[in-house]
Amino acid sequence: MRKLAKKGNMNERIDVALYKFRSRMSSYPPGMCPLAMYRSFLQMSMNQSCGKCIPCRDGLVEVERLLESILNGDADMETLDKMRSMCHMIVETADCAVGVVAANMVLDSMEEFADEYESHIKSRRCVENVTQTVPCITLCPAHVDVPGYIALIKEGDYAGAIQMIRDKNPFPTACAMVCEHPCERKCRRSIIDEPINIRGLKKYAVDQVSAEQVDTPKRNVSTGKKIAIVGGGPAGLTAAYFLALMGHKAVVFEEHEKLGGMLRYGIPEYRLPKARLDEDIAAILKSGDIEVHCNTRIGKDIPFETLHSEYDAVFLGLGAQIGNRMPMENADCKNVIPAADFLQEVANGRPMDLTGKKVVLIGGGNVAMDAARTAVRLNAKTIHVFTRKRDDLTALPSEIEGAMQEGVRFQTLLSFLNIEADKETKDVCAVWLQPQIVGEYDNFGMVTTEHSSNYPYRFKCDVLILGVGQRSDTAAFEEAGVPTVRGRIHADETCMVEGMEGVFSGGDCVTGPSTAINAIAAGQVAAYNIDEYLGYHHKVHCKVSAPPAMPNKCVPTGRAEIEERDPFERKCDFLHVEVPMTAEEAFREADRCLRCDHYGCGSMEGGRYI
Secondary structure, three states: OOHHHHHHHHHHHHHHHHHHHHHHHHOOOOOOHHHHHHHHHHHHHHHHOOOOOHHHHHHHHHHHHHHHHHHHOOOHHHHHHHHHHHHHHHHHOOOOHHHHHHHHHHHHHHOOOOOHHHHHOOOOOOOOOOOOOOOOHHOOEEEEEEEHHHHHHHHHOOHHHHHHOOOOOOHHHHHHHHHHOOOOOOOHHHHHOOOOOHHOOOHHHHHHOOOHHOOOOOOOOOOOOOOEEEEOOOOHHHHHHHHHHHOOOOEEEOOOOOOHHHHHOOOOOOOOOOOHHHHHHHHHHHHOOEEOOOOEOOOOEEOHHHEEEEEEEEOOOOHHHHHHOOOOOOOOOOOOEEEEHHHHHOOOOOOOOOOOOOEEEOOHHHHHHHHHHHHHOEEEEEEEEEEEHHHOOOOHHHHHHHHHHHEEEEEOEEEEEEEEOOOEEEEEEEEEEEEEEEEOOOOOOOEEEEEEEOEEEEEEEEEEEEEOOOOOHHHHHHHOOOOOOOEOEEEEOOOEEEEOEEEEOHHHHHHOOOOOHHHOOOOOOOHHHHHHHOOOOOOOOOOOOOOOOOOOOOOOOOOOOEOOOOOOHHHOEEEEOOOOHHHHHHHHHHOOOOHHHHHOOEEEEOHHHH
């Protein structure tokens, strides 16, 4: 009994060690040499080998030795062929999954990173521009100096933090409320405990000082150039902001009554209070020569050809505001509505009366979660969310958890078959669902499904909301000759539209429905490339710099989360659900930052990311 107890304790200790090592794996920095990364994966697989079969026990060791020689620049192309043959032998002869999976992993790397293998063998180095960078800065689509503004928050300089955010992103308040914070994904603090709550700290800064009260950088002298910007959403306003600071005149055309795009008309009030959004917009409009024309639709009120001929450049920053419908019978019933349209109706003050009604929602993205939680606030009797796969629940985990807390019910492994309408009223009265079973994983690591042997079943409902994606309204631009591919404007990575002189585009109309920070990044890239196209090379200079880095504190410390109001209280209104951080929480969280811009793997110059 004593031996068994000791063995159990040892297993527990090993489990803890593996959990901590998993944290190190999850915090691999961007820009890491892929061959070095695969070598570390291979070494972990070698440690899993039981040692009973020679292909796994000795073969993986030999593969690791060959891979090390490639990394050290001591190999030739014959080494690569030998490693490939060794891996195939292990796949064919190993007794268990340890050897097979490890060898296949190396074979996959040889196919996926063939250029890296060739570069290490011929040039004895990584492919050009492959280098470790500051993870939070790299993974922020707008490349905001995250360690810099966290350090300013730690110093109590909230206005300085907002200015540093605005160096790349003119929507500090909106992003503090709704950003999906990809910057936290590879935070190196994960090696110690958990990622820094970057969005929470940003929110704390804008809660202390209104963004509208913080001065924007000084505007450059006027260039006399005029740029037409179609769309007053995050992409369009970001482009207008940077172009105005550079000295150009930005003329924004927005089809809605107010600016903001999907930030205003697609995100519910309880997540992003529109008064807070207006703080960002007011600061943007004060940054330079920006002229705004609302209730103006290009292609209807003003021909696109007029913009193209009368302005020095044009930026198309259309949002994806049209909700998709399914091509099936009864999809046009009046109580069948796309999630994007449903949210826009609420934002425009025309909400559906859902009192006492059973609502079904198809889809699992962030827009679907917004629609489900909005339906709760419109007094729906029940809200059921159905998805085909668990992988289809792509919304932020916090959004899914919030919806569950508010009473939304979820069920996966159900395929949506068709809509049943009442013969007299022609309104939807039920949906038909087919149970699914899981199958193999595809090449992207997503599980596949197939029909179960269980029969389809009928589920009654009064309203059906379709959270199955959105699209941009590009018809007028297609007629004017703007090239599109499957309803998306065809633009390159510099945001220049293929084959159209002086026309640029970015955001959802190019990439498809995406996040606000991705649209902001596109607007920033477009602004700088429009400036280059016009013959300039302006720089927007940040007024502040990051404070000196203090020694790291590597003591494991809990992460400060953004708390929310009680679910039974918040589901009854549209007031903001999040509770502000306290000063103690914010300072302690800021103190957890490891300042990778100074101590870590990235390089900084003059406070700006290279």
